[in-house]
Amino acid sequence: MQYDFDKVIDRKRSGSYKWTANKEKFGRDDLLPFWVADMDFATPPPVIDAIRKRLEHPVFGYSVRRESYLRAIINWLSVRHNWDIKREWLTFCPPGVIQGINLLLNVLSEPGDEIILQTPAYKPLINLVSGNERILVRNELKFQDNRYTFDFEDLRNKITPATRLLILCSPHNPTGRVWSREELNELAGICLRNNIRIISDEIHADLVFNGHRHIPLGSLSDEIAMNSVTCFSAGKTFNISGLQQASLVIPNRQIRERFENIRDIAQINLENTLSEVAIEAAYSGCREWLDQLIAYLEGNAEYLASYLGQHLPEVNVIRPDGTFLVWINMKGLGMSSGEIKDLMVYKAGIALYEGKEFGEKSDGFFRMNIACPRSLLAEGLNRMVSVLQNGKV
Ligand SMILES: Cc1ncc(COP(=O)(O)O)c(C=O)c1O
Structure with missing residues (x-):
């Protein structure tokens, strides 16, 4: 069976932390979120079926x-x-x-x-x-x-x-x-x-x-x-x-x-x-689902590296061996981390974790969660490149 990782799911309605806590964290509601480490994909069908079946028993x-x-x-x-x-x-x-x-x-x-x-x-x-x-x-x-x-x-x-x-x-x-x-x-x-x-x-x-x-x-x-x-x-x-x-x-x-x-x-x-x-x-x-997920994530990592390599060569993408998190060195842009973050939040409308959250020496790095449909990743990267190149989307 082929699983659909391209499907965009509206997570705001579900009370998702990643999609609804943007204001609290970044001061703006309407951001495309690439920060919290969960995925925008549906949980595998066998898991949902098993929960559904358990719900048929009325005692919890x-x-x-x-x-x-x-x-x-x-x-x-x-x-x-x-x-x-x-x-x-x-x-x-x-x-x-x-x-x-x-x-x-x-x-x-x-x-x-x-x-x-x-x-x-x-x-x-x-x-x-x-x-x-x-x-x-x-x-x-x-x-x-x-x-x-x-x-x-x-x-x-x-x-x-x-x-x-x-x-x-x-x-x-x-x-x-x-x-x-x-x-x-x-x-x-x-x-x-x-x-x-x-x-x-x-x-x-x-x-x-x-x-x-x-x-x-x-x-x-x-x-x-x-x-x-x-x-x-x-x-x-x-x-x-x-x-x-x-x-x-x-x-x-x-x-x-x-x-x-x-x-x-x-x-x-x-x-x-x-x-x-x-x-x-x-x-x-869910082994087959997981194998397909990994292939999709690897495709997203590849997409990100080649897109940024082509459009923002000053930025250095650390190619991950695994996880759905990509560590990006933006020091080559010649801007402070705060300036980059402000451009991303206030001009591009995207949310990434700043490197300094991971330790003092990581200023100038950003962490991007790529566990989302490729169309969302592409939209986020497109906005990122536009603001970092031209100061606006
Ligand atoms: C390395 C690492 N450990 C632990 C956690 C959180 O685990 P839990 O939600 O089970 O406490 C995360 C979540 O991003 C993580 O990346």
Whole structure:
């Protein structure tokens, strides 16, 4: 079956954050939004059918996780990511990945501990560290040959006796890097040798382009599995972030029990009835949909790179290996980030995240979400090029 990713869906009526919070964030209502990381595509039909079927039952009280749901997740990790996990390693944080990392941070570190984060980074990860009174240590990614890589030398230099944790984002938001096995092994080895635990945020794991492969951190070796926690979710992959759910793989029993203990004190373990139904359907019956989605996203990334390459050669597009986020360096335009943002918002009517939201050193960069019908992407890029070239659309 061929799925239609070209179809434009009116999301304003649905209370979409991305489409209705523009005024709050950018001061204007009528913007084409390319900021919040969800997709403008319909959730796959098997997921909608499964929810519809569940709605035929009239009771929505507390529920327990069904065996078929657990099997669907475990099977997904095995088939899609070649990672065979033990049933007991799998645990949950129903409100989402960031909530899960927030709890983990409290399990694995104390106020005043140093936590390493590779920047540029997704802002809520930065906020989690400073908001929990930990010390944020930035291990800036290296930019070489138009590609981001880990800076191992900087990492080694920044480790002190107070370093407790490293938060990894894999694949990486905002740069779109899908880390190789060699890179991950080296990173995990440094952490092991220095008694640093790793929390690996793998929410973008399923969105990986041709020629790349996502390697779950915990799949590298038993030793690395015992030293790390992997967080993932079906939210980005199948456009069900609004249903909220996160799964965690915690092979280390001590860490898992401490995590579950503080999670259960807060009473946030019970699954959302409809999320469970949606996720089971997504992991069980949407592989073909996902393959087509990835091909479409790759086409959008290609379209963006070639359009900007042709019309705005001063701008440097960092080609993503995966995710639906594209990191664009606009420093070559010779304008300040604020000036570019104002032109985009007030003249072009488009909304992108500014680089500085991802770390101080990313001023002059912008992050564009390309998970939308190509016609919307084309419209956004067309407006962007016009204002950046001529000051008006
Ligand atoms: C790297 C990363 N982690 C976590 C999240 C948010 O996850 P959740 O909504 O499950 O908390 C996002 C959303 O954009 C993300 O990009």
